[in-house]
Amino acid sequence: MVNSTVYGGAGGAVGTYSLAAGANEIGLHELGHTAFGLADEYESFLGCGIDTDRNVHPAAEPAEPNVTINTDRQTLKWRNLVAASTPIPTTRNADCTQCDAQPEPGPTGRVGLYEGAHYFHCGAFRPQFDCRMRALGRPFCAACQQRIRSVLTPHIPATVPDVRELRAQQAGNLIRAAHLVPRFVGQTSSAGWVYSQRPRAGTAVARDSTVTCQMRTGPIP
Numbered sequence: 250m251v252n253s254t255v256y257g258g259a260g261g262a263v264g265t266y267s268l269a270a271g272a273n274e275i276g277l278h279e280l281g282h283t284a285f286g287l288a289d290e291y292e293s294f295l296g297c298g299i300d301t302d303r304n305v306h307p308a309a310e311p312a313e314p315n316v317t318i319n320t321d322r323q324t325l326k327w328r329n330l331v332a333a334s335t336p337i338p339t340t341r342n343a344d345c346t347q348c349d350a351q352p353e354p355g356p357t358g359r360v361g362l363y364e365g366a367h368y369f370h371c372g373a374f375r376p377q378f379d380c381r382m383r384a385l386g387r388p389f390c391a392a393c394q395q396r397i398r399s400v401l402t403p404h405i406p407a408t409v410p411d412v413r414e415l416r417a418q419q420a421g422n423l424i425r426a427a428h429l430v431p432r433f434v435g436q437t438s439s440a441g442w443v444y445s446q447r448p449r450a451g452t453a454v455a456r457d458s459t460v461t462c463q464m465r466t467g468p469i470p
């Protein structure tokens with residue numbers, strides 16, 4: 250955050266924004282670039298009606314997960330978010346010398362393939378009609394949200410489940426479901442059950458941490 254009330258911000262290796270009213274929206278957009286590797290979804294560079302060299306996107310697929318030149322439903326980057334009933338492409342720009350002026354065809358927020366993205370009027374597509382990577386004050390589109398989740402998920406701690414007095418198989422299933430790795434020590438026969446566990450239940454640990462289960466045999470108390 251820049252200690253200035255002049256409105257502005259930028260992405261790059263370190264995202265920046267200012268203290269201007271509303272600049273927190275810039276901060277969120279720039280985080281999209283810097284923290285999550287998202288592309289701009291605008292269909293112009295200098296602005297609609299100003300650009301004269303932004304008609305058709307080059308025939309090279311952008312690396313970012315939220316823009317594409319691919320119109321194949323089967324291989325589309327965000328294909329898991331597209332309903333079978335949604336037309337692909339969902340919108341086309343009838344005049345590639347201009348930004349597409351048509352309103353959202355609806356239903357509102359539908360994930361599809363909307364022409365006009367990555368600084369070009371035509372030939373590049375975005376996942377939803379609107380997105381924070383296209384205009385400030387909007388939520389991130391579903392493809393951007395999916396990317397944000399996948400980047401953040403490995404950093405979310407896992408909570409150790411309580412598996413005491415469970416048989417090894419059920420305990421192992423619960424531990425793995427919590428994104429942890431079970432390790433059974435002591436009496437590990439099929440009649441064994443978990444007598445104690447380390448770390449103990451309820452502890453927050455890094456994902457893929459090992460949970461050591463001390464096993465016993467005999468009746469479960």
Ligand SMILES: [Zn+2]
Pocket residue numbers: 290315376380381382389390391392393
């Ligand atoms: Zn987006």
